[in-house]
Amino acid sequence: MSIVPAATPPLLQVSDLSLHYQTRQGEARAVDGVSFALQPNEAMVVLGESGCGKSSLARALLRLLPRNVAHYSGAVHFEGRDLMPLGEEDFRATVRWQRMSMVMQAAMNALNPVVRVREQVAEPLRIHSKWSREKALARVGETFGLVGLAPDVLDRYPFELSGGMRQRVVLAMALVTAPPLVILDEPTSALDVLTQAAIMNVLKRIKREQDISFILITHDVATSSEIADRVALMYAGQIVECSPARDFFHAPRHPYAQLLMASVPRLRQPEAPGAIPGTPPSLLALPAGCRFADRCPQRFARCDQPPPTFHVDGSTVRCWRFAPEGAP
Amino acid sequence: MTQSPPRTPLLEAEDLHTWFELRRFGFVRIGHVRAVDGVDFALYPGESAAFVGESGCGKSTLARTLLGLHPPTRGQVRIEGHPLPPRMGRKARLEHCARIGFVQQDPYGALPPFMSIRQILSEPLRIHGTTSRNERFARIDKALTEVNLRPAADFLPKFPHMLSGGQQQRVVIARALLLAPALLIADEPVSMLDASVRVEVLRLLRSVQRERQLSLAFITHDLSTVRHFADRIFVMYAGKIVESAPVDALLDTPHHPYTRALIDAIADVDADNALSERAIPAGEPPSLVHPPTGCRFHPRCPEFMAGICDVQVPTMQPVAHQHAAACHLYDKPKEP
Numbered sequence: 001m002s003i004v005p006a007a008t009p010p011l012l013q014v015s016d017l018s019l020h021y022q023t024r025q026g027e028a029r030a031v032d033g034v035s036f037a038l039q040p041n042e043a044m045v046v047l048g049e050s051g052c053g054k055s056s057l058a059r060a061l062l063r064l065l066p067r068n069v070a071h072y073s074g075a076v077h078f079e080g081r082d083l084m085p086l087g088e089e090d091f092r093a094t095v096r097w098q099r100m101s102m103v104m105q106a107a108m109n110a111l112n113p114v115v116r117v118r119e120q121v122a123e124p125l126r127i128h129s130k131w132s133r134e135k136a137l138a139r140v141g142e143t144f145g146l147v148g149l150a151p152d153v154l155d156r157y158p159f160e161l162s163g164g165m166r167q168r169v170v171l172a173m174a175l176v177t178a179p180p181l182v183i184l185d186e187p188t189s190a191l192d193v194l195t196q197a198a199i200m201n202v203l204k205r206i207k208r209e210q211d212i213s214f215i216l217i218t219h220d221v222a223t224s225s226e227i228a229d230r231v232a233l234m235y236a237g238q239i240v241e242c243s244p245a246r247d248f249f250h251a252p253r254h255p256y257a258q259l260l261m262a263s264v265p266r267l268r269q270p271e272a273p274g275a276i277p278g279t280p281p282s283l284l285a286l287p288a289g290c291r292f293a294d295r296c297p298q299r300f301a302r303c304d305q306p307p308p309t310f311h312v313d314g315s316t317v318r319c320w321r322f323a324p325e326g327a328p
Numbered sequence: 329m330t331q332s333p334p335r336t337p338l339l340e341a342e343d344l345h346t347w348f349e350l351r352r353f354g355f356v357r358i359g360h361v362r363a364v365d366g367v368d369f370a371l372y373p374g375e376s377a378a379f380v381g382e383s384g385c386g387k388s389t390l391a392r393t394l395l396g397l398h399p400p401t402r403g404q405v406r407i408e409g410h411p412l413p414p415r416m417g418r419k420a421r422l423e424h425c426a427r428i429g430f431v432q433q434d435p436y437g438a439l440p441p442f443m444s445i446r447q448i449l450s451e452p453l454r455i456h457g458t459t460s461r462n463e464r465f466a467r468i469d470k471a472l473t474e475v476n477l478r479p480a481a482d483f484l485p486k487f488p489h490m491l492s493g494g495q496q497q498r499v500v501i502a503r504a505l506l507l508a509p510a511l512l513i514a515d516e517p518v519s520m521l522d523a524s525v526r527v528e529v530l531r532l533l534r535s536v537q538r539e540r541q542l543s544l545a546f547i548t549h550d551l552s553t554v555r556h557f558a559d560r561i562f563v564m565y566a567g568k569i570v571e572s573a574p575v576d577a578l579l580d581t582p583h584h585p586y587t588r589a590l591i592d593a594i595a596d597v598d599a600d601n602a603l604s605e606r607a608i609p610a611g612e613p614p615s616l617v618h619p620p621t622g623c624r625f626h627p628r629c630p631e632f633m634a635g636i637c638d639v640q641v642p643t644m645q646p647v648a649h650q651h652a653a654a655c656h657l658y659d660k661p662k663e664p
C-alpha cells in the first residue's frame with residue numbers, strides 16, 4: 001500500500017458520478033452514484049462481475065460516451081480542477097490523452113493492421129499534442145523502451161506481433177504523452193500467465209520509476225493483487241467496498257467481497273471452484289433496497305432499504321452490517 | 329475420460345503446418361511466419377481438450393486451420409477419419425464450418441453489429457429448421473439464461489455494442505451451442521468473464537459436452553480452472569505441441585520446462601505480490617520467422633544443455649501413462 005501523507009491533495013476526486021444509458025425498455029444505470037479519490041502514484045484496482053459497469057465508469061471518466069446516454073452527472077476533480085463544466089473541445093485539448101489516458105478493453109485487437117505500429121503510437125502526440133513527426137517518433141522510441149519493446153518492433157505491422165507485444169504497444173500508446181493518470185481496462189485478460197506477469201512487471205516498474213497513477217479494471221483478482229494499493233469493488237453500478245489492498249484480499253468486509261474472494265480459483269485446490277449463486281439485478285429495474293440483497297447470505301430486515309456508504313477503518317462499505325451502533 | 333478410447337478420433341491433425349508469407353511493401357517476400365509448425369494430435373468423441381500456450385504461439389491459427397479457414401501449408405486435418413481437402417471452395421468450407429461450432433477469440437468482432445441479440449440467436453435455429461417462432465424464442469430464452477444473461481428479455485433487443493465485453497462473449501457461446509455441433513472449437517471462450525460467471529459457463533459447456541457427447545477443443549489461459557473442465561491438455565510453444573497429458577498429470581507433474589515455468593507463474597492472491605516483480609524466464613518469446621534452432625525453448629530454458637538442446641530438435645517422448653513431452657531431458661539413453 002502506498003504511504004501517502006493525508007495532506008496530499010488527491011489527484012482525482014470523483015463524487016456521485018452517474019452514467020445511465022437509454023434503452024428500449026428504460027434506463028440502464030451502469031454507473032450510479034460512484035465516489036472515490038485517487039492519490040498521486042496510487043494504483044486502484046476496480047473489480048466486479050461482468051456487466052457491473054466497470055468499462056462504463058472508465059468511459060464516464062474519460063467522457064468517451066456512446067450516443068444513447070440518458071443521464072451523465074456528478075463531479076470529477078482532477079489535478080485541482082473541476083472537469084465537468086469543461087466543454088468537449090477543452091476536454092479534448094487539455095485532458096483526454098494529455099493528462100488522462102486509457103487502454104481500452106481488447107484494444108490490442110483494435111490496432112490498425114496495415115499501419116506500422118510507430119505511426120499508431122505517435123498518433124496521440126501528432127493529433128492531440130500537435131508535435132512534429134520527428135519529435136513524436138523520438139518520444140515513441142523512448143516509450144517503447146519503457147514498456148520493454150525492442151526498437152525493431154517500431155517498424156512492424158500489428159499482425160506481425162504476438163498478443164503480448166500488441167498489448168505492450170497499446171500500453172505504449174497510453175503512456176506516450178506521459179500522463180499522470182492511466183486507466184487500464186482488462187489489460188491482461190487475453191494473455192497467458194507468463195505474458196501477464198511480464199506486463200504486470202512493466203506496470204510495477206513504471207509506477208516505481210514515475211509519478212503515475214493507475215486505475216486498473218479487471219475481473220482477475222489474482223492479477224489485480226500484483227499492483228493494487230487499493231481495491232474498489234463494483235456491484236450493479238455502485239462501488240460496494242473500497243479498501244486498502246491488504247484488507248481487501250485478506251479480510252474483505254462486504255458480503256459480496258467475501259463471496260468473491262472465496263470463489264477465486266486456486267491452482268492447487270482439488271475441489272471444483274464454486275460460483276456465487278444467483279445473478280446480479282437488471283440495471284433496468286434495480287431493487288429498492290440493497291442491490292446485493294437477493295444473493296446475500298447475511299441479509300436482514302434493514303436490507304430492504306438502500307444502504308448508504310459507511311466508513312470503517314480506512315475502508316468504505318455499502319452494507320447495513322457496517323452501520324455504526326445506535327445509528328438510526 | 330479414457331477407459332478405452334473409441335478407435336476413430338473425431339478430429340485429428342497430422343504433421344500440420346500453417347505458415348504465413350511475410351512480405352515487405354506488399355510484394356517482396358522476406359520469409360514465413362511459422363505459426364503452426366508440425367502439430368499432431370487426436371480428439372476422441374466426447375472428449376474435452378484444452379490448448380494452452382504463450383500469446384502468439386499459434387493457438388488461434390491452429391484453431392482456424394482445423395476449421396478450414398486457413399489452408400494448411402503441409403499436413404492434414406481429418407474429421408471422423410475423412411481428410412479435409414487442402415483447399416476448400418467457399419461452399420465446402422461453409423458446410424464444414426456448419427458442422428463444427430466455433431467461438432472465436434475476440435467477441436467484439438464476432439457479432440454482426442447491426443443485428444439485435446434476438447436476430448443473432450434466431451439465425452442458427454432457422455438454419456436448423458426450427459420454423460415455429462414461439463419455439464425459437466423459447467430456445468433463445470433458455471440459451472441466454474444458461475449463459476447467465478438474465479433476465480433474457482433485457483438483452484434480446486440490444487445490439488452488440490450495448491453489451492459489456494463479457495456479455496458479448498456469452499452471446500457468442502450461446503450462439504455456438506444453439507447450432508448443436510458435434511465438435512466445438514472455442515478460442516478463449518471465457519477470457520472476459522470473472523471467476524464466478526466463468527465457472528458457470530464452463531460448467532455449462534462441460535455438461536453439454538457430456539450430455540451430447542460433444543467433443544470440445546478449447547484454448548485457454550486459465551490454468552487454475554482447467555483441471556475441472558478438460559480431460560486432456562496440450563501445451564504449445566512456438567508453433568509446436570511440447571507436452572500432452574491428462575489434466576491432473578499435467579498440472580501436478582509437469583515435465584517440460586516451459587510447462588513448469590507456466591505453472592510457476594500462476595499467482596495466488598496476495599497483497600505481497602505488489603511488493604516485488606514476479607520471476608519469469610528471461611528472454612523474449614521466440615520469433616516464428618526465425619525460430620531458435622534445436623529446442624525452441626532453449627534460449628529461455630533453465631535446464632539448457634549446450635550441444636544438445638540448441639542442436640537437435642526434440643520429439644515427443646512418453647514420460648508417463650498417456651503423458652508425453654518434447655524435451656531432451658526425456659530422451660532415451662543411447663546405450664542401455
Ligand SMILES: Nc1ncnc2c1ncn2[C@@H]1O[C@H](COP(=O)(O)OP(=O)(O)OP(=O)(O)O)[C@@H](O)[C@H]1O
Nearest residue numbers: 021030050051052053054055056490491492493494
Ligand atoms: N451503449 C449501451 N447501451 C445500453 N446499455 C449498455 C451500453 N453499454 C453498456 N451497457 C450495459 O451497461 C452495463 C455495464 O456495461 P460495462 O461495459 O460498463 O460492463 P463491465 O463491468 O465493463 O463488464 P465486462 O467485465 O463484461 O466488460 C452492462 O449491463 C451493459 O449491458
Ligand SMILES: Nc1ncnc2c1ncn2[C@@H]1O[C@H](COP(=O)(O)OP(=O)(O)OP(=O)(O)O)[C@@H](O)[C@H]1O
Nearest residue numbers: 159160161163348361363383384385386387388389
Ligand atoms: N494472417 C497472418 N499473417 C501473418 N502472420 C500472422 C497472421 N495471423 C497470425 N499471424 C502470426 O502468427 C503467430 C501466431 O498467431 P496466433 O494468433 O495463432 O497466436 P495465438 O497463440 O492465438 O496468440 P494469442 O494468445 O495472443 O491469441 C503470431 O506471431 C501472429 O502474429
Ligand code: SF4
Nearest residue numbers: 290293296303319320
Ligand atoms: S446490506 Fe444487507 S443484503 Fe446488502 S450486502 Fe449488506 S447484509 Fe447483505
Ligand SMILES: [Mg+2]
Nearest residue numbers: 055105492493
Ligand atoms: Mg468491460
Ligand SMILES: [Mg+2]
Nearest residue numbers: 387388389433
Ligand atoms: Mg489467439
